[in-house]
Amino acid sequence: GAGVSQSPRYKVAKRGQDVALRCDPISGHVSLFWYQQALGQGPEFLTYFQNEAQLDKSGLPSDRFFAERPEGSVSTLKIQRTQQEDSAVYLCASSGQIYNEQFFGPGTRLTVL
C-alpha cells in the first residue's frame, strides 16, 4: 500500500516568500506529526494533529509557522515570510494509533536564499 507522501520534494524560496508544504498520510491514520530536521541534526517536533484537531503546536518556532489538517487527512505546513534559518528538511509522519509506530514521508527539503 501507499506510504506517506510529501510534496514538493524540494523547494527553493527567496527570503520573505511564503511556502506551503503538503503531507498525504497513510489512509486512515489518526495521528499526524510534523518534524523539522536541520542539516546534521536529528528531527525536532513541530506539531501534532489527531484527526483534524491540532492538539500540540509547542514545537512551532515562531508565529510565521502555521499547520492545518482541515478534513483529518491531508495536512499543510505553511511558512510565511521565510528566513534563511528556516532552511531544513520538513518531515511528516503518520500513525494509526497514539503512541504507535510513526511512518515517515521522504521529506521536503526547503532552501531559503
Added chain:
Amino acid sequence: AQSVTQLGSHVSVSEGALVLLRCNYSSSVPPYLFWYVQYPNQGLQLLLKYTTGATLVKGINGFEAEFKKSETSFHLTKPSAHMSDAAEYFCAVNAGGTSYGKLTFGQGTILTVHP
C-alpha cells in the same frame, strides 16, 4: 522532559565486523524507545522499538537493541556489518503521557562500512 544522547556522531566499521551504536536517554516516565535508519534523501525507516516486555528487541536487517533501565541505555547492535548498512541512525524516545507520542530524537550517528 525527555532527551536522547547518541555517543559518537560517526562510527566506522569493516564489513563483517560488529556494529555498536550507543544511545542513552532521559525520561521522567517509562519510555518507549525506537531506532530509525535514514538513507540519503529518504525519510526515516523504523528498525526496531521497545515498548514493554522483553528488554532485548530484534528488528529488521539483523539489528537488535537491549533496553537497560539501570543504565538508561538502548544501544543498537548487529553482529556482522554489511555494506548496505551504511546510513544514518537515530535513536528516539516517546515519553507517553500527554506527549501524544511525539518523538524526541538524538543527533544521529553516521555509520560507514569499509570493504
